[in-house]
Amino acid sequence: MINFLDIDTVLLNEKVKAYRLWHWQFVHLDFTKLCDLHKVTILEKPILIIENNKNIYEICVLIKFINKQDHTVSKRKTNILVLVFIDICSSLLLSFNEYQYFLKVVDNHFWKTWMILLKQCDEVSQALQEWQLKTELQTDAKVLAVQSNNRMKLKFILNDWCKSLDITLQYMVSYMSIQNDIAKRAIQITENSVCIMIKEAQLSIEFWIQAAQTDAYLHN
Secondary structure, eight states: OOOHHHHHHHHHHHHHHHHHHHHHHTTSOOHHHHTTHHHHSSOSSOOOOOGGGTTOOHHHHHHOOOOOOOOOOOOOOSSTTSSEEEEEEOOSOOOTTSOOEEEEEEETTTOOEEEEEESSGGGHHHHHHHHHHHHHHHHTOOOOEEEEOOOHHHHHHHHHHHHHHTOEEEEOOGGGGGGTOHHHHHHHHHHHHHHHHHHHHTOOGGGHHHHHHHHHHHHO
C-alpha cells in the first residue's frame, strides 16, 4: 500500500533541498529577491519558496538583521552616473593584505555597485579619481551628481573632489539619513554577507575582502 504521507514528506524535503541550494549559491540572498531571479536571469520560472523555510539557514538567523523603515528613496535617473551615492566603511579588521576600509559607490540608474578598497583614509581622493576616469571611459557617461551623508571622513574630500570636477554634491540631513542613504544600506548588506560567508567557510575575518568582492559581483 502506498503511503502518500511519506511521498509528500519526500517531495517536501526535495523542495527544501533545492531552495537551500539556491539560497546558498547566491550567498544567502533574501527570499524576496530569490523569487524575482527569473526576471533578471535565464531562469525560466521562479524559484519555489517554502513558506515555513524562508530563514532555513541558522546562520542567516544568527547574523542577518532587518532594518526596515518606511521612507521614499530617490527616483531613478534616466542614465548611468547622473547620480551616485558614496559612503565609506571602516568597521572591518585589517585584512591579510593590509586593507582596512572600502568605499561603496552605488549608481542611481542601474543600482550597480562598486567597491573601492583602501588601506588608509587619505587614499580616498586618489581612489575616487581613478574610479571616475575608469568608469566614465567604460560607460561613455559623466558623473554629474554625488550624494552622501555628512560623515566627516568624507565631507572635506568629497567637497574638494566634486568642486575640481564641477560635480554637484548633495548631503543628506543627518537626522533623516534614511531618506536616501542607499550607499549606507549597501554597506550594511555587504557586511552581513561578509559575516555569513566567513562564518560558513570557517575562515579568519582577515579574508573579508574576498567575501566582499564576491558579494559585489553577485549583486551586479
